Amino acid sequence: MSRPIKRSLTLKGHRTSVSLEEEFWQAFRDIAEEKGRPINALAADIDAKRDLETGLATAIRLYVLAHYKNRATPSFL
Numbered sequence: 001m002s003r004p005i006k007r008s009l010t011l012k013g014h015r016t017s018v019s020l021e022e023e024f025w026q027a028f029r030d031i032a033e034e035k036g037r038p039i040n041a042l043a044a045d046i047d048a049k050r051d052l053e054t055g056l057a058t059a060i061r062l063y064v065l066a067h068y069k070n071r072a073t074p075s076f077l
Helices: 022-035 040-051 056-072
Strands: 005-011 014-020
Touching: 005 022, 005 040, 014 022, 014 056, 022 040, 022 056, 040 056
Parallel strands: none
Antiparallel strands: 005 014
């Protein structure tokens, strides 16, 4: 796994940055593309839903993990 790299995002018109490993950043970009959403819009959604004690980079990592866990778990409904 690579070291975190600082990436720039724009959330609600304000620039911010997150430090993410290349693998998480690429997975996050892939999810945004899969959903047909700009990466900044997806990041803004995650930002709005995270609790104030969770950093944005952590929230993005957890979102990516949840996305792939849900995809790997078969649904029997």
